[in-house]
Amino acid sequence: MRRYLFPLILGIVGCAILVQLGLWQLDRRDWKEGMLEEIRTGILAEPVPLPAKVDPSMKYLPVTVSGTTTGAEIDVLSHTRGQGAGYQIVSRFVTDDGRAILLDRGFVPQEARRVGRPPVRLDVRGNLHWPQDASSSTPAPNRDENIWFARDVEAMAAELDTEPVLVVASFIQGDNQGAEPIPVAVEGIPNNHLSYAVQWFLIAATWAVMTLALIWRIRQRSY
Incomplete structure (x- = not known):
């Protein structure tokens, strides 16, 4: 035993x-x-005007903004199940009260990346976001081609001379110039x-x- x-x-x-x-x-x-x-409940809540002061504790807050793109943008390599590889268009967006922020307008297929997107007025509903897209293996942005491989709010804000504030559009009223909004969702968590x-x-x-x-x-x- x-x-x-x-x-x-x-x-x-x-x-x-x-x-x-x-x-x-x-x-x-x-x-x-x-x-x-x-x-999920927070994402789908009633949107509010963009707060005067924004910080990462407000992640996913639904907001509304109105203003004009400036033509300056960052193309972030992305893909969708329906369209395959493409880019998410992050534009420099100046609100009606004069604030410059980042606006993730959504997805375009590869062949539409070089299509001109001049300044345009938009009314946007979306969510504040601080995405964690990058990992240790993510390449540095190719600034010569304006291709980024992850969304980095601080770095994108420095590149486009905006506040470190990103609104990911869920609905856009106006000419979104071919970009299809990809709303923030919990499926990526x-x-x-x-x-x-x-x-x-x-x-x-x-x-x-x-x-x-x-x-x-x-x-x-x-x-």
Whole structure:
């Protein structure tokens, strides 16, 4: 019996830890779903005029802005399921009260990137956003071709001489010059906690099987 004690304890403790990790991931899933529902409700709330002072705590706030594009823009490499590869057009936008901000007007296919988009007046409904598009492997912008590979509010604001404020359009009244708005949505926010939980439970099951196999081998050697 003593020969079985250590592997049995190791197996029980290991399985208990792995199961607890799986249960913790399930709790995280429930928390994330609640957070996503809160964000979704905020995105779809009644829009307000663009606040005088804006900061990242206002992420996803629905706003309305009216003003004029200036013709200056940044083309961010992007894609959609329906149209494939293309670009999101981030324009320099001067509001009626004289503020220069960034306006994500939406998506254009590759062949429309070089189409002229001169100044135009627009009435916009959208959401404030500070996207986290970049990763450690994201290339630096190709400024010679005006192609960016991620939206970076601070860097784009410096490039276009605007406030570090980005409005992602959900609806535009006026000539959007071929760009199709891509509204902010929670679908881009990962919620992988269920798959993580399944992985921990599978590891726990594997640990249990290995423990039983070890005990069986010890038993076989005792004969």
